[in-house]
Amino acid sequence: MHRVMIDTATYDNCREAVDHAFELFPVAVRGKRVLVKPNVLRGSDPDEAIVTHPALLKAVVEKLLELAPAEIIVGDNPGATAYGANEKTFQRSGLIEAAKGCYRNIGTDSVEVNLGGGFVDWVSISRAVSDADIFISLPKFKTHGLTTITGAIKNSYGIIPGAQKAILHGIAETPWRFSELIVHVFRLRVPDLFIVDAVVGMEGNGPVSTDLRRINKILAADNAVALDATIARMIGVEPSALRFLEVAKEHGLGDYEAESIEVVGALRPIPAFKLPAGTAHDGGHIREFLESRARMRPQVDPALCTACETCVEQCPASALSLRDGLPVADHSKCLACFCCQEMCPEKAMTLR
Ligand code: SF4
């Protein structure tokens, strides 16, 4: 039986929920090397809810400092625009200060590991991940156009440094296969504890959307499948509809069935939660749905676009070029990977 904690919290009092999480899911931290990985998709203001809020990170680091580990490392490998700008990304997001001297650029040193799953044989992951005795993951409660939610399993995609993430997006080709890929990456080093920032979540066309939702919750668990299934139920999605949960269950990483999960707290569906455009709630025809997402193409909002060319530079398929001052996609090359939407600093890009 898995357990998932759902505590009511704000950013001012989230330390209480963190204490509760460590009480329910004890981790033997004393004398150990601990890695804490927030979700740092890109540099953004904490109020945009794109990254794990610094208040939660600070509460976790302060808790860990009391538990006398040998070392705490706070790090992540942000998305494409942040290659080589890891520290700036953390700085902009308020996470350097929250890390209380424990921030480290984990993208500079990596080890090769066997991935499996038929994608590529070897990938590099940050050495700080492979060397950690204890791995604590701090996901953000958000939607995601490719995987419906970005929770515990998807947060581990960030253990891969540099441009490999975008290259693997390209190799996966379809959202169906991408859902399988994130499980294979997750398996490389399963975190020991997850604490989710669901105080302010994101709905609509995540993972970079202007549709924010005050949820006032902190969730925690020591099993990612049960945790992501609980997030799915909160937003009104049947967990069996999520391909990555199905694959994770097949690989023995946990169970998403309600009778296998004890919820500590109250699991209440969030009324009228907005899912990514076109997402099915019930799991019916989910494969067709994911395949249909592979036919989505980027569309720019000319009123918001500043022609900065970030999307053009970061597109893993070189599918974008600037025409008359606006990015235009070559549909024959586009992989519907959502990287351009994720990286656009003006939120000018959507996939339709
Ligand atoms: S145009 Fe956008 S969605 Fe298409 S491959 Fe490039 S980054 Fe991905």
Ligand code: SF4
């Ligand atoms: S869509 Fe966004 S990232 Fe692309 S050029 Fe316009 S502002 Fe820059």
